[in-house]
Amino acid sequence: MSSDHFSSLSQTLLMGPGPSCVPEQVYTALSRPTIGHLDPRFIAIMDEIKERLQTLMQTDNRLTIPVSGTGSAGMETCFVNLIEKDDPVLICKNGVFGMRMEDVATRLGAAVDVVEFDWGTPVEVDALRSKLAEKAYKIVAVVHAETSTGVMNPVAEIGALLKGCDSLYLVDCVTSLGGMEVNVDEWNIDAIYSGTQKCLSCPPGLAPISFSAKAIEALQARQSKVPNWYLDLNMIVNYWQGQQRAYHHTAPINMLYGLYAALGVILEEGMDQVFDRHRRVHEYLVAGLEEMGLSMAVAAESRLPMLNAVAVPEGVDEAELRRRLLQEHDIEIGAGLGVLAGKIWRVGLMGHTARQENVDRLLQGLKILL
Numbered sequence: 001m002s003s004d005h006f007s008s009l010s011q012t013l014l015m016g017p018g019p020s021c022v023p024e025q026v027y028t029a030l031s032r033p034t035i036g037h038l039d040p041r042f043i044a045i046m047d048e049i050k051e052r053l054q055t056l057m058q059t060d061n062r063l064t065i066p067v068s069g070t071g072s073a074g075m076e077t078c079f080v081n082l083i084e085k086d087d088p089v090l091i092c093k094n095g096v097f098g099m100r101m102e103d104v105a106t107r108l109g110a111a112v113d114v115v116e117f118d119w120g121t122p123v124e125v126d127a128l129r130s131k132l133a134e135k136a137y138k139i140v141a142v143v144h145a146e147t148s149t150g151v152m153n154p155v156a157e158i159g160a161l162l163k164g165c166d167s168l169y170l171v172d173c174v175t176s177l178g179g180m181e182v183n184v185d186e187w188n189i190d191a192i193y194s195g196t197q198k199c200l201s202c203p204p205g206l207a208p209i210s211f212s213a214k215a216i217e218a219l220q221a222r223q224s225k226v227p228n229w230y231l232d233l234n235m236i237v238n239y240w241q242g243q244q245r246a247y248h249h250t251a252p253i254n255m256l257y258g259l260y261a262a263l264g265v266i267l268e269e270g271m272d273q274v275f276d277r278h279r280r281v282h283e284y285l286v287a288g289l290e291e292m293g294l295s296m297a298v299a300a301e302s303r304l305p306m307l308n309a310v311a312v313p314e315g316v317d318e319a320e321l322r323r324r325l326l327q328e329h330d331i332e333i334g335a336g337l338g339v340l341a342g343k344i345w346r347v348g349l350m351g352h353t354a355r356q357e358n359v360d361r362l363l364q365g366l367k368i369l370l
């Protein structure tokens with residue numbers, strides 16, 4: 001069989017919206033021997049992954065596990081386990097992933113309301129407060145790091161607003177986890193999901209999630225069965241917790257080795273040091289871009305460190321520039337999505353990618369091409 005496809009693969013510098021560059025320790029872990037998924041040695045790894053995720057998410061939630069599937073599987077897991085038909089759900093929407101939440105919740109038969117903000121601007125807490133004064137919601141959902149626009153939403157402030165109210169607080173931290181603080185317990189988050197291929201710097205394939213005691217109560221109080229067998233947490237927990245593990249599905253064993261190593265890399269560097277590195281490298285990128293006459297598409301106070309939306313200058317063919325960056329410099333950056341298509345580039349500084357030397361390489365490439 002020909003291996004031509006593999007021989008053309010290079011260590012492309014991944015500076016798009018994900019996947020990000022993968023450190024050597026994670027590649028090594030992925031290639032460790034596959035063992036049985038109920039082997040006690042594998043269960044020991046599963047248990048430590050849960051602990052490492054609890055540390056990174058800053059939570060004591062016992063139900064903190066990686067779901068088999070990409071970030072969208074994490075989104076589905078949170079919604080499908082918590083929503084029953086006609087449940088009132090409020091979604092904050094200011095980009096593609098808020099839109100995806102709306103789609104997922106609507107398909108599950110929820111009565112979905114949306115509080116919408118311009119793409120490129122953050123969720124406004126006051127507007128949300130007014131909306132919440134009008135009606136009680138079972139779930140209020142928001143995306144922490146809106147990857148489609150580069151905007152950081154005020155997840156901690158919304159958590160404070162929801163404190164003491166009956167609503168479940170559901171948060172997407174696909175792009176933020178591992179690149180900036182995510183504090184599940186302090187921010188009153190009840191259900192949260194992430195993905196491996198962004199700031200965790202592990203290839204795509206797993207979706208860490210965490211459910212609070214309040215979310216588990218809501219799950220247990222359901223009148224109807226969770227309408228999705230694969231993502232039903234009632235069964236999945238018996239695979240991830242307790243003395244006797246019950247087979248549910250065959251875990252993606254080597255992917256979990258990869259996640260275990262990726263979390264180890266972050267915790268070894270130190271969470272604060274990792275978040276600080278993301279912020280510093282982001283500032284270095286912004287300074288370099290501005291020096292070249294380029295400008296950022298998001299106001300400074302709402303910018304994400306790990307996803308930088310750069311305005312495409314007048315008269316530049318943005319797709320051609322991305323094509324040449326990839327072909328001639330082996331650097332990938334992302335295009336704009338939805339209403340921002342053609343208007344921005346999305347430069348990712350996620351996890352292992354977030355290093356000054358990578359920014360230097362990108363700036364050099366941009367200087368040549370522009």
Ligand code: PLP
Nearest residue numbers: 070071072097145147174175195
């Ligand atoms: N949520 C956000 C904020 C994302 O950026 C993404 C992916 O880019 C997703 C959800 C979906 O994750 P995946 O593409 O891994 O299914």
